[in-house]
Amino acid sequence: MEPITALALALAGGLSQVGGKLLEKGVVEPALKPATERLEKWVQRGYSQAKEDQALQKAVQSALEQAGAPTEDTDDLIRWLKRVGLDRLTAERNDALRRQVARSVLAFADPDADPPQGLVEALGWPRSRKRELAALLVAIRAQLAALDNWQAPIAYADQAAQCGLLRDILDRLAQWDNLVVHTEAGQALRVAVTQAGLTEKDITAIEARYRQGLVKELEWHDFRGIVQVRRTPRLPLADIYLELGLLPYQDEQERRRSQERLLSMREEERGKEEESRIQERVTDGLARAPRLVVLGGPGSGKTTSLRFIALMLAHGYGAARLGLDTPYIPLLVRLADYARALEADPALSLCNYLLDYVDKAYESHPRLPDYLRLALEKGTCAILLDGLDEVGGDPARGRSLRTQVVQRVQRFADRWCNEGRCNRLVVTSRIEGYWDEPVRGFAHGQLSPLRPPDEVEALLLRWYTAHELTYQPDPALAERRAQERVNHLLPQVLEWPSVRRLATNPLLLTILALIHENVGKLPNRRIELYEICAQTLIESWRQAQTGMPSALLAELGGKTVVRVMAPLAYWLHEEHPGGTAPYEAWRERLVDILGREGFEEEAEEIATRFLHHARHEAGLLAERGLDQFGFFHLTFEEYLAAREMARQRTEERRELLRAHWEDPRWHEVILLAAGQLGIVEARRDDVSDFVENLLRMETQDVEEDGRQVVLAGRALADIGPRSVTNATRRWVLQALEQTMQDRDPDTDQLRVPPRLPVRTRFETGEVLDELGWLPDDLDAWVRCTGCAEGGGDLMAMKYPVTNAHYERFILAGGYENTAWWSEAGWQWRLKPPSYRGEGPVTETEYWRHPRIGQERRGYPVVGVSWYEANAFCRWLTDLLRRARADDPDLPAEDRALVADLVAAGAVEVQLPTEAEREALVGGTKAQNRYPWDPPRGPATEDEKAILARANTSEAGLKGPTPVGMYPLGASVPFGLMDLAGNVWEWTSSLWENESERRVVRGGSWFDFQDVARCAVRLRRDPSYSGNYVGFRCVSPVLF
Template sequence: MTQRRDELSAELAALEEELAATTHPRTRARLEADRAAVLEALAALAGEPPPAPASPPAPVDQSGQAGGLSLGAGNTIQGGVTTGDVIARDKYAQQIGTVHAGRDAFVAQQQTFNYYGASVEDVAPLLHTYLVELVGSCARLSLAEVAATDPKQTPLHLEAVYVGLEVQRQVEVPPPEPAAVRERAIRVIQGWGFAGVEAYAETYEVTVERALQFVTEQLGPAATHRRVRALETLAAQRCLVLTGAPGSGKSSFLNYLSICLAEAHGGASEALARLEPDWPHGPLLPVRALLRAFGAWVDAQPTHHRAASELFWEWLEHGARLSARLVGHLRQAFAHGQAMLLLDGLDEVPRGVEGATVRRVRAALDELGRGAGRVLVTCRVLDYQQPERQLATWPVEELAPLSSALREALIDRWLQSLEALQRLERGSAAVLATRLHQALHRRPELRRLAGNPLLLTMMIRLQAYDGNLPEEQVTLYRRSVELLLLQWRQDAAGRVALGEVLELPGWSESALNRLLDHLAYGAHARSVAGDGEQGADLPCEIVLQTAAAFFALFDPDRRYERAEKFLTYLNAHSNGILQRHDQQIYRFPHRTFQEYLAGRRLLSDEGWPDEQPEFVDRALACSARGPQWREAVLLAVSQHALEGRLRPVFSLATELVQRARANQTAADRILAAEVLAEVGHVRVAQQRPELWAMLQAELTHVIEACATADQARFPVVERVRAGFLLGTLGDQRMPVSLAAWQQRLTEREVPGAQAYFRLIPAGAYRIGSDADDPDAYDDERPQHLVPIPDAFWIARLPITNAQWQVWVAQGGEAAPFADDDDLNHPNQPVVGVTWEEAKAYCAWLTRELAAALPVGWVIRLPTEVEWEAAARGQAARRYPWGDTWREDSAAMADDRATRGASWTVPVGCYPTGATPEGLLDMAGNVWQWTLDRYHSYPGSEKPFTRETLVVVRGGGYNTDRTLVRCGARGWNHPYYTLHDQGFRVVVSPLVRTDVLNAGF
């Protein structure tokens, strides 16, 4: 003890000498703090009370935290995703009680954890206060509140809504036990209304094992891998770096873990239960810290030869202003493996001169990582790719976007918690959650954003307080930006507003928005089509130049001064719109906002060169740079349309078509159609109907044009995209209204490339597959001739959703996938309808169109023979187009990953797959019902009869090429509704419906 007293006395003398020699305010403040700490230590050795501090300790300002949750000044969370039951501070303080009450064994163990002679009992009150304040600082979510300026609202806490996170890494899932698979199949069968598997097998005249096999196949393959849970991987590593994109939930995860461990350390056993089953390490003492604050403090410290890790503990005492006794206790607990360091934001550590600050912080973390305690460090994923920030020996995991299950859980918990606080005025939590789930399912642009917890929280907030998300994408982005910019206003949390920092009394939201627009346009001008979800790099000097040029509008003499202040403010107060990537690069962390703001810049008339005086000129110039400008241009068009300025929109569409014709490109035709779609059919039809009709023709050209007989002019991804757009504009390739059906029936004998019905002459047709066909199945043999005594007409395309909907409007059955946005576009084939429903649709058409049909003729499903005769032709082709395989001729497994749609595509998108008679989609896209029951062919070596099954033909969007051969057969139960099964119709004499399998 004498030696320790001598060391402290010598240190005090040195501090007094340094204080006498310096006048720098920051240096003096640091030295005063060090001097107070030494005096406190000396007093403790002497058994005297420590000297009173000159001023109360200042709260740690955590306002600049980026990504996930952000802690504001005064330790108030200012954004991000959160979790669990609403826990008030008083409730926690009451719950935690005496910090070590009831835990005598742990207290005994910690008798060695004393510092400056302090006992555990002396530390207990300090630890109690520390844990209570830690929970309070980590728990509150002001983003959830209706008005950020209302401090009286009941707070919503993190624990109320937390749903857990996953990392990108996946692990194998053990295959399910056969008994479990069987039980699942039986439950499905019972769900279909059968008493059991035996009753099901008896109904369909198959064995029990065959029935189970069939049902198991319908269930699809079991998952072979799953993502690892973030807590699961943290528990497996003593030290871990957790990376993620801005807003991905890094801080939320760290805060939630801090809360649970703090409560558990105080004796709340249920707090540990919330971490099960992934946390086996018990109630470790949490030490939560912002590395940005630690780095800033380190930057001001002289370089010493002491251990790097000493800096961290010194900072907790002198920088974070924790009691020396408490810091000693935390340090001893960590040394004995009883504490966990939760260190947030390695990306925010200032680089320092030639990277010195980052190196010192990294050295401290490396040494801490070699201790006995556990350590978690978070960092943005792109920042951690920089070698200077990497902790070489530490394992690294990256947070994954929220899965659909986690998205749904987060939505439900947020809205239920707000309902419990009586904050919902636009509907119940269940109703609002259903609307938001449906919006995410229906709108791909929302799903793209919703994987990010911060942005999903924005959507939930808009849904909670407005009742619905804006239908217009541009409005959703505007509202989200407004919410994020709340953090740059002064409010109850104590933030200083940006305008106040800039010393611009006339500063307004409009000015801030215009500045962001300029910066976003500059960033987007540097982007390329493959930039992905992150915005483009925006070098520091460009940010400064752009900001300086903007601030010159206020005061040219102070433009650079204000530009630097803006940059400093931006570094300290990230808000999810524009953030620092490293010391030299800034980014819009979500490309969506970069595109929205760049599009908003296109609308402004200020500061453009003379050759781009109008919006149309600017939009044409940007769209010519590449597809990365598509979204920005469309968002600008959408804003024009919302405000009723349609003349420039129509001019832009016309100019794009003219450019497309000159350059023979599909991209400009597609963009022109998307421009008109933003305006909507009604307004275009009222003001420029000829423009709408022109775009319909241009899109049809993209879909159908062929460069040669076996090569489409445009790539499949452009044809499919054009097909979906054509469905929006109104696809004229098939009859939809009853009047259109009548016209097509009347024109069926008129030759022409666009005729909807194609004639299949009477004659003998070869049916089935050759004996030496290596791809053929037994049920396709033997090949044989079948006479078709009467000619018939078959529809060129499968029946579409739009055609089916006309029947539904008159009382027909709705298609089972009518609410599925992957399958319900107007010109996608209708799928999931049963055999009986398909026949009922045909009977309805026959009744409605009787006047246009020859006497005794009907509209119906084709027989199996008719279908194959139409596909093969009298030349008995192997594939609809010929005898050899032709790439890019069918929507099937080969091109599913590249065609731009994972499910069915709009009908007729594969022009080189047409038969010589002009039929499309006879191979791939959807299996098609026929009229026939599933029987073996005459002369089969293995004859069979399956009266309970119906033949389907053509193959689906995910089948291989062996099943799109003309001779390939499929079967299904007539009442099953599958997402790859549709139908087409024929027009023929009634007698054919009564003579099935003629000639067999």
């Protein structure tokens, strides 16, 4: 169903229900008799025709447009609705939210007033965009008032407002939705508490006061226990919470296979694998399953999700945000607290503890425990039990306490959450150890990681916006500043696949955000980032969460814990590729390590306590199955194993490299070991030896040839060129360039036939670009005899326009100077297509993309429309004019860009015509030839030979490549690069008999090899800006 139709139906349903409630609940006032009679007729008629009511749908569309929604594009509209929470309005089980929206439409008529706070929170509407919600409510009201079929509820509201009755009437309606005792689900409770001697005033006060106490406790979320963070902000939980995905739980065999598969993947592939698993959301599981266990690793958001659920239920109206029609009374406790009470009183039932805890924790009515017991009896409570994993049960103390708690939870569930009593029950637990003693009859789900970049960006934007609003009362300004912060942080998070994987964990992403907020930037190197994250988990996070210090940590110290964990991680990575080992194997290995650390006499006892600390307090270890343990996040296993590799002597490190460099599982360990040596410990000579030893590695596997160069290059990029000696840096750069271009390292000659895999060449090109390498002749123009229209000579750029070139255009004010734009181009810039944003355009479509945007300076610029390419040419013409006039203010790098044109006597830069483009590739008489083939053939047919010369889809690189990567692909006879594959290039020529669409030539990384042949041509709208379209400039020579 179209989103506007679905919204119209939802609104109609909500209005109809509210109208029915007004009549059913007897809130109709005598003064409103005429309006009431009209309302009654309208309610009786129903809203079944809403789906076919075109006028209603147009009214909803108009209201959305007035609120700023992008209604012209369905995908854009769906994204907008999701971002502001209106997608919840169309959910199957959300009548309460529909009624809430309908009440707000009836009540809200002042566009300058703040919209109802309850509606803001129930939708999850961003606080910084309240003005849009106000505009939407007012617009819907006005549109409905103009429709004959929908005037009745609006007329009733208007008359009630004139009589001063509207607010009181709607407040009473809201109370019937927000206090369970007044809802239909609470009818039996209402009867029971009345029989117990409480008046309606009493029961309203008891429930309302309890809910207010809960809100006071839960509405603020603080951030404690983060190392290096001194200022810990308190932010509104409702504003910062991002609803997480809930995965169907995997059994142990599936999990182990999944872990082994992840370990064997390259970094980029790991992230994609983890992102692909997300299914339903937490609220979907909550609405579907009355008894639910939410599982997750450390920092995955279990406690925060449970507190959010409790907060929304405490509000009453927030139940709608959870997809629940009933505002269940929430009872939230930590099971670890219950466990301690159970140790003191073994006969204490969970029910009695709950009621006693609530009575003591909140300032409440004396009859609150009686009221809550009756609410449990009548099935109107949501019991939220946090942290089953925090309850005892470690090998040193035995599992008896945990067993008792699990048994009490099971009894409680069987008694209070069944067909007769429809209470809801949610239990959270870490995965490790849960299945040893699970609760029965529960649905199970595992919290999913955040999906980068969308969910990572969404959580960061919520966090920063809430933070800005604590200092900046202007919501629009707060959101703008928040977006600027996200734009600054997000590329740093997404740059490295391993950091990107860290960011999929809400706790670790919060650590990144807090470090960025307090320090102003993330550490320059990820090894420093991992050190902070590991230190946080080991030393402070769990203590801050539970309020209980670690005796073992106080005794050993954090540095000793890390020093002991490092050889454990290395052992696990080497001996157990699946990432898990039995408890006794861990213990035996740990006893041996502790003995070498000087703890021989206490090694057995400390080992037991140490493993308990690592699992239950630090959260670094997790139980992956019955008696199988591993690191909770692969990154920490690799980081700690790297520390152990770095700790070895030079000769030992060389042998470790020789043993492991060809195994993809060890690549990240090797890179982090270089980081430990070069950054954390700043051992310049040692890290230089380490990197050079990588370059010396040899392989018998042709497919692995060159991988050692990629690793050495990535290590240098990771630690920074200044961390090694100049000799090491020069060797690495030379090896990278030779590998990217498939040159023989001894002779520096191009290999024919090619030898190295294209993927390896591409990865070395990526690393070269990260290290700042660009072709020496990047700014070169080539004189192409007889290629200009009319037969004259044509100067052509040797390479397509790169991001480095285009950045100079942007910095020169290229998007602000009207002199460089055509009239049509300027209008396009001001009002671009919806996929380019609201306008005005200030950069290319993919300029901020971490893989192909501004950071990839030696890649061809992509995402440029024909209008932008033309503006660039006009800017170059202006540079050429200034260079010819010897303008002293012309920057040297701009002068270099047009130096060849000045020498040639050129005066104007433009896009080539199609005929000129054909001439540059040597003509098209041999229809199937490529630019590197002789003009009259024969044409290259061998796929491998083509892939050695051009980037087409057969290579599987899925994006553009550095412009210096394919020297064998130089065109004949002029030696121009990338005229086939990589990116399509705009021409100035119109397609036959058309007034707008332009010809593009050359093929791209997205297309098959056949499309890269010289004769192939396509047409594109001038506003088109795909990620496989770029351009090259030319300039006619006049003498």
